[in-house]
Amino acid sequence: MRSFLEPRLAIATxxxxxPASKELSSTAWMNGxxxxxxxxxxxxxxLFAFTDIVSVGYGYDRDHRQIFALPPFRLLYDGGTCVNIFxxxxxxxxxxxxxxxxxxxxMPDLGKTLSTSLFRRWFRxxxxxxxxxxxxxxxxxxxxxxxxxxMMAEREKFFPGPLAEDNLTRFGSLRQQLVFFATEVHQLVxxxxxxxxxxxxxxxxxxxxxxxxxxIHLYLTILALAQCHCFVRLGGFVALSALHxxxxxxEMPLFLLGAAIAQYRIICDxxxxxxxxxxxxxxxxxxxxxxxxxxxxxxxxxxxxxRLLAFAxxxxxxxxxIAGYKRPAPGYIWINNYIPxxxxxxxxxxxxxxxxxxxADSHNTWVKLCLxxxxxxxxxxxxxxxxxxxxxGGLLATIR
Numbered sequence: 001m002r003s004f005l006e007p008r009l010a011i012a013t014x015x016x017x018x019p020a021s022k023e024l025s026s027t028a029w030m031n032g033x034x035x036x037x038x039x040x041x042x043x044x045x046x047l048f049a050f051t052d053i054v055s056v057g058y059g060y061d062r063d064h065r066q067i068f069a070l071p072p073f074r075l076l077y078d079g080g081t082c083v084n085i086f087x088x089x090x091x092x093x094x095x096x097x098x099x100x101x102x103x104x105x106x107m108p109d110l111g112k113t114l115s116t117s118l119f120r121r122w123f124r125x126x127x128x129x130x131x132x133x134x135x136x137x138x139x140x141x142x143x144x145x146x147x148x149x150x151m152m153a154e155r156e157k158f159f160p161g162p163l164a165e166d167n168l169t170r171f172g173s174l175r176q177q178l179v180f181f182a183t184e185v186h187q188l189v190x191x192x193x194x195x196x197x198x199x200x201x202x203x204x205x206x207x208x209x210x211x212x213x214x215x216i217h218l219y220l221t222i223l224a225l226a227q228c229h230c231f232v233r234l235g236g237f238v239a240l241s242a243l244h245x246x247x248x249x250x251e252m253p254l255f256l257l258g259a260a261i262a263q264y265r266i267i268c269d270x271x272x273x274x275x276x277x278x279x280x281x282x283x284x285x286x287x288x289x290x291x292x293x294x295x296x297x298x299x300x301x302x303x304x305x306x307r308l309l310a311f312a313x314x315x316x317x318x319x320x321x322i323a324g325y326k327r328p329a330p331g332y333i334w335i336n337n338y339i340p341x342x343x344x345x346x347x348x349x350x351x352x353x354x355x356x357x358x359x360a361d362s363h364n365t366w367v368k369l370c371l372x373x374x375x376x377x378x379x380x381x382x383x384x385x386x387x388x389x390x391x392x393g394g395l396l397a398t399i400r
Contacts, residue, residue: 027092027096029368029371030089030092030093030371031371032370032371033085033089033371034085034086034089036371037081037082037085037086038082040075040076040077040078040079040081040082041079041082041083043076043077043079044077044078044079044080044082045079045204047077047161048161048162048163049159049161049163050159050160050161051160051161052064052161052162052323053066053068053069054077054078054079054322055162055321055322055323056069056321056323056327056329057069057321057323057324057327057328057329057330057331057332058070058071058329058330058331059329059330059331060327060328060329060330064329071315071316071319071331072315072319074319074321075315075318075319078318078319078322079322080322080347080348080351081318081319081351081354081355083207084254084348084351084352084355085355086207086211087207087210087211087214087251087254087255087258088254088255088257088258088261088355088356088359089258090211090214090215090255090258091214091218091254091255091256091257091258091259091262092258092259092261092262092359094117094121094215094218094219094255094259095218095222095258095259095262095263096262096266097113098110098113098114098117098219098222099222099233099259099262099263099266100266101113102222102226102233103230103266103270107226110223110226114219114222114223117219118215118216118219121212121215121216122212125208125211125212125215126188126189126208126212129188129202129205129208130185132201132202133181133184133185133199133201133202133205134181136168136201136202137168137177137178137180137181137201138177140167140168140169140170140177141170141171141174141177143170145167145168148167149167152166152167165203168200168201169200180200181201184199184200184201187199188205188208188209189209190209191209191212191213191216193209194213194249196209196210197209210251211251213251214251214252214254214255215255217252217255217256218255218256218259221236221237221240221256221259222259224236225237230263230266230267231267233263234260234263234264234267237256237257237259237260237263238256238257238260240252240256241253241256241257241260244256245343248342248343248344249344250343250344250345250348250349250352253352254352254355254356257356258359261359261360307361310357310360310361311357311358311361311367313354313357314354314355314357314358315354315358316354317335317350317351317353317354317357318351318354318355318358319354320332320335320347320350320351320354321347322347323347324336324347324350325339325346325347332350335350
């Protein structure tokens with residue numbers, strides 16, 4: 001139980017236990033990023049009940065000049081950026097295995113993998129949510145949330161922040177309570193409704209229909225482009241992302257460009273597959289090693305400088321305030337002039353560009369090495385891995 005609830009690094013420090021050593025994969029840093037993002041989302045929902053600093057940028061007015069409102073600190077509680085991160089990672093992870101099968105010409109296995117992934121995706125996304133919503137409904141019916149009714153009645157005293165959530169309605173009978181639960185589940189599984197659904201049982205589940213709808217679209221896109229050349233497939237992901245962007249959608253470009261990044265890395269990891277008459281593909285060095293040997297010192301320094309600047313710009317865009325369009329803050333006002341008026345979630349565009357710039361770098365920067373360390377990877381243990389407060393429901397989804 002102790003090893004489940006606490007990161008292994010803390011255990012090794014407090015109880016002098018050696019954490020199990022394991023070889024890190026090329027995507028290990030994503031586990032650390034997910035752990036940090038889950039922690040940041042928790043901070044966002046908690047602080048949102050007490051202050052609007054999590055959504056308003058530094059210097060908007062005299063009341064928003066706290067040091068923790070500065071851009072570097074925003075990454076510790078900016079839940080909007082973390083949602084974008086989750087979507088890009090989902091697009092990458094959902095497509096990585098299938099794209100590898102396509103690159104290796106294993107078409108029979110591709111159909112089986114896509115079928116299994118599509119079938120299991122619904123249960124992995126919705127089963128934890130339904131379990132948590134049911135638990136919330138039962139706890140409400142039996143009066144276990146009654147001690148907070150007085151606090152909700154004096155919301156301005158106990159929760160001075162912009163939080164608009166309230167206790168779930170308690171019905172007179174268990175049947176009525178379960179009917180209300182079933183009604184909200186039905187609304188949540190309606191993937192044809194493109195508007196966000198904020199269920200009374202848990203408003204934080206509004207991203208789940210977005211994820212499932214985007215996953216279906218992504219799987220269909222991979223199937224449609226399976227017979228194409230790798231560069232045509234890469235271009236197809238980018239073209240569809242541009243189409244969705246022109247339609248004002250923010251979630252689909254993140255999924256599709258996450259898949260595009262996965263396709264690009266497969267191309268970089270297998271450069272010999274692009275040569276029709278290559279015979280010694282197995283003896284060829286990796287792309288990173290080959291580039292390191294052939295690159296001149298000047299070119300290497302310029303490349304590092306460009307990557308460092310791109311990383312700084314990515315972090316700058318990722319810290320764009322959630323309310324930055326309606327309540328512009330110094331340092332971000334100029335960005336609003338370049339956000340199209342037809343774009344529906346205007347605060348999402350700068351964050352999306354920043355997150356994609358962060359992911360686009362296929363090299364192992366020092367930041368990604370830090371994210372791949374034992375502490376960050378274990379920070380993504382199950383209770384934090386699900387968006388607050390669906391941790392217990394997430395445990396149920398791990399049962400096989």
